Amino acid sequence: MANHDECLAKTSSRCITETFTGTHDFEVTSYSLLEGLGVGKFVGSSTFSVGGYDWQIRFYPDGDREANEGAYTSVFLFSTERSVKVKFTLNLFAREGSISVLSAAKPYTFESAGLTYGYTKFVEKSRLLQLNDFTIRCNLTVIKEPRTHDVSVVVVPPSNLHDHFASMLKCGKGADVKFSVGGQVFDAHACVLAARSPVFMAELFGHMKESTAPCIQVDDMEPLIFEALLSFIYTDTMPDNLYVGANMPGLLDAADRYGMDRLKAMCEQKLYSSISVQTVAAALALAEQHHCVALKDACLRFLSSRDVRRAVKATRGFKNLETSCPSVVMEFFDMPAPLP
Template sequence: MGVGKFVSSSTFSVGSYGWDIRIYPDGWEEEDKAAYMSVFLCFCSGATTAVKVRYTFSLLGKDGKITTNLEGGTHTFRSVGTIRGWPRFTDKCELKELLLRDDDCFTIRCVLTVIKEPRTEDLSTTEVSVPQSDLHTHFANMLKDGLGVDVTFSVGGQLFTAHRCVLAARSSVFKAELFGPMKESTMKCIKIDDMEPSVFEALLHFIYTDSLPSDLDQDQNVELQHLLVAADRYGLERLKAMCQGKLCQKIDVQTVATTLALAEQHHAAQLKNACLRYLSSQEVLRAVKETDGFKHLTASCPWIMDILEKVAPPSGV
């Protein structure tokens, strides 16, 4: 790059002030004749008065081991634009050896502390630290403990208990089933067909906690697809969107066809668009046509061929 020329990190915030790190690969001063790499801390923004700091710079290899570690002590930055650091941070010969060993990579780490003057504070105006909400934990425990449950579901031969009011509050479909004119309140056990027990369990977990269960096997597209179907069935739009997001990340040659059919059947527009974007290449489309999923797609959604011809027209068209 030449002596005096630098590359800069993005600006980061410490103590409500803006800072960046500037690296001069060929040194800061002409007299060093590019024998050293220079590293400086620059005060970028945030104050009209002086700022006192303590900082340390470290040079790390790809393995995370520190090869150079220099402590700057305590310094005062008088104004925006001030820089402090080391013109001779590391010898260029040592740096070249590090780059050859670590695939042309190294890391500069800066530990920066802004030192502010102590001040007194009126305790009557002190902000109270409020704990994060743990409502979801209480609801999860309520489902797990079974205290006060008043409805039972039979899914694939397994029984699940729940609270009518919670289900009705979260799902308009459950509300109609449990409290509407066609309510099933008199039934001791409500049977649910066409759903795996593990999927219904995940559905209940979401209803009570507003999150996906941590043990859900998200590496398996089938599990997520079935959960999306269940979310659509019970009008849980947030859960449906979460499933769409996970499935969008798992689109490949083997899964795109069945995922597209699922998205079309359950009006999952974002997932459908992601599938069509993936199929927009003729090369990808040819590979997908060889899968069993594509045969299912053309059988269940024959009109899809018209769309595919538009998003991935044959060569020369």
């Protein structure tokens, strides 16, 4: 018997609501000359089109109704269309900026031709008499009828490029270059290494090319660190079992040595996050050696306290710092005043 779930077809549809937005500015000059036009009488803007429909701003200098006693002006949006849904605002601007910003746009439906929507109490006449010249701006969005159509379901899987490269590194198929590191041999693909590292590019294809060497010797590096370097080159990530504090000095050195800026920044961040009394001296030495500005700044901020510097001087890391970077010790630990 067939599995019921396997017989279910997956379909999809989508509802789309199109909108069209436009802005029209209606400039009014010499308002004082319009006062006295009469309640219920308006001056209109030119007709403008938004969303395929025609619109007009109607401004009532003495208001649109007697109930306001002529104290307020009125403004409305007029349409000759029917069955049109919109959102709009009517704002008033003076030359020096907005003086009346009305509430957020609300939806209205012009169900029949000749309807108007707007504001009976727009702005007090007394305020407009002081301005005399101003602009009424209509921001209008026409909302079309929603429509639904079928959508074919295409599930796009996430990128697994890094998995393919990791598999290629692991199986060694197509490898064309060998490295000897601490007695261990690593197979790799020259084009991948060159694409990721300017140093490998020069070493494998440039003036540093070792054309006759069957296996390139890598000195002063642990096999585990070189393995981690290759893993990063192929996948742009670092395995959790290799991305640990004990490996950071070696990884930072490898990243700096082969021009791997992203890996260098990752190592710098890892060292930054683990700064303590016990680790700051070693971190400062690494920062100085590999020109890690952010890491060095973080170490110096940590050492800004005289008590912290005193505690750091008692650690093994400080003893190593005295040997590897005596100038740093003289500059930052032997100063009588606290660090800035």
